[in-house]
Amino acid sequence: MKLMFVSEEDRAEDWRDELGKYFPEMTFLVWPDDNKVDLDGIDYCLAWKPQRGVLARLSGLKYVQSLGAGVDGLLVDPELPTHIPISRMVDRSLVRGMTEYILYNVIHYHRKMGDYTAQQAAGNWKVVRQVDPRARRIGIMGLGELGRDAAEKMLSLEFDIASWSRSPKNMTGVTSYYGDDGFTIFLTRTDILICLLPLTNATRGIINAENIAKLPEGAVIINCARGGHVVDDDLLAALDSNHIAGACLDVFNEEPLPASHPYWTHPKVRMTPHTASLTNAQSAAAYVAENIRRVERGEHPLNIVDLEAGY
Ligand code: GLV
Numbered sequence: 474m475k476l477m478f479v480s481e482e483d484r485a486e487d488w489r490d491e492l493g494k495y496f497p498e499m500t501f502l503v504w505p506d507d508n509k510v511d512l513d514g515i516d517y518c519l520a521w522k523p524q525r526g527v528l529a530r531l532s533g534l535k536y537v538q539s540l541g542a543g544v545d546g547l548l549v550d551p552e553l554p555t556h557i558p559i560s561r562m563v564d565r566s567l568v569r570g571m572t573e574y575i576l577y578n579v580i581h582y583h584r585k586m587g588d589y590t591a592q593q594a595a596g597n598w599k600v601v602r603q604v605d606p607r608a609r610r611i612g613i614m615g616l617g618e619l620g621r622d623a624a625e626k627m628l629s630l631e632f633d634i635a636s637w638s639r640s641p642k643n644m645t646g647v648t649s650y651y652g653d654d655g656f657t658i659f660l661t662r663t664d665i666l667i668c669l670l671p672l673t674n675a676t677r678g679i680i681n682a683e684n685i686a687k688l689p690e691g692a693v694i695i696n697c698a699r700g701g702h703v704v705d706d707d708l709l710a711a712l713d714s715n716h717i718a719g720a721c722l723d724v725f726n727e728e729p730l731p732a733s734h735p736y737w738t739h740p741k742v743r744m745t746p747h748t749a750s751l752t753n754a755q756s757a758a759a760y761v762a763e764n765i766r767r768v769e770r771g772e773h774p775l776n777i778v779d780l781e782a783g784y
């Protein structure tokens with residue numbers, strides 16, 4: 474059994490160790506270090522933003538395991554093999570990490586912690602008006618594994634939660650909006666907008682001037698999906714005009730974010746380097762091992778990407 478790790482990330486050694494516990498006989502190769510080996514014999518691929526055309530060279534490939542929840546980095550490859558299944562990463566620690574990130578930032582904005590930081594710097598003792606969580610309208614774009622877990626935890630804190638997706642979703646306590654008509658209503662009732670959408674042709678640039686204008690004045694935006702969802706100039710203009718009170722950004726159109734980008738020093742932007750939630754080999758290897766076993770038995774791996782939908 475031969476597996477190839479193709480990723481910009483440098484966590485190949487963790488994956489080698491963890492998968493080795495399930496498959497001691499597995500040959501684990503790392504692209505591009507081991508690219509002189511016989512690529513024909515490779516059965517499986519663990520991939521994150523692989524170089525275009527690499528997967529097409531693996532003629533014996535049986536399935537591709539995405540290292541991330543988002544698969545846009547794979548689907549941009551024009552030579553991506555479409556006759557074999559690609560599995561999205563679904564892992565409890567990835568979900569937990571994202572929920573931590575979302576809760577931390579939602580509470581930051583909800584409790585106006587930025588105001589207190591500024592007040593402390595100015596030596597100013599002043600109580601800022603607190604809003605009841607039941608009156609704080611959270612809007613989650615994308616209600617998949619990540620969105621549902623974050624929604625569940627925020628519901629336990631009694632926030633007012635709505636979601637927006639392509640199709641209606643059924644989650645107790647969460648008002649589901651969908652489609653184009655639902656989007657406008659969803660935006661106009663949202664104080665804290667959280668983007669967890671997959672990046673597809675339908676969602677690229679969705680956080681643009683027209684849609685931002687539909688959010689109530691003083692709304693904030695948390696983007697932990699992909700930088701491509703945001704039209705940066707439109708967001709910067711909305712922050713500068715005070716229509717949007719703050720943006721928390723984990724992902725960017727260009728990563729690493731260029732040093733000259735205005736986000737770095739913008740007083741209303743909080744940013745992290747695409748680290749909201751990381752796939753951790755210790756936790757996720759069991760899922761990958763299960764998928765490999767399924768494919769070995771001639772079954773499909775779990776959570777196969779719908780190439781048409783793009784996620
Ligand atoms: C991270 O960005 C992921 O897609 O898991």
